[in-house]
Amino acid sequence: MAEILDALTLAPQHFYANQSNIYLGLRTTYWTLRDARDGRDIARVQDMLWQIATALEQGGLLDAAAQMVADKGLLVFAVCSLEIEEGLEQIEQFLRRHPEFQREPVQAIELFGLAELISPDGDLRTLPCHLSAIGGMDGFYAAKLRRT
Secondary structure, three states, rough: OOOHHHHHHOOOHHOOOHHHHHOOOOHHHHHHOOEEEEEEEEHHHHHHHHHHHHHHHHHHHHHHOOOOOOOOOOEEEEOOOOOHOOHHHHHHHHHOOOOOOEOOOOOOHHHHOOOEEOOOOOOEEOOOOOOHHOOOOOOEEEOOOOOO
């Protein structure tokens, strides 16, 4: 585990620019794990990793991915959830933070002609009722974001 945490902190300028809290959290967790002496120390590492994961879920991972997208490149965000705060709201917040990106509407041809899977915002949103004749689908959300 310590090696994985160490690897995650390589080249922070590429992966954690404007995310110093994530980088510092990973470094602190790495050293805490290396120096762990008992179960309380391991429990502390688990708590630290949970806090980092929560921060990443709240936009950190999407922001880090955005830094790796070339000009005119495409970033696809997807989650297997119907919760608005885990999908649509993440994209809306991201676009407010990153005006260099625009939503690129999903096209029905990309979905085998299933236009009913496209939300009014142009994103993919599947519901359990879709394709019910053949057993339905899981809930899913995806958005395409183009760097301008």
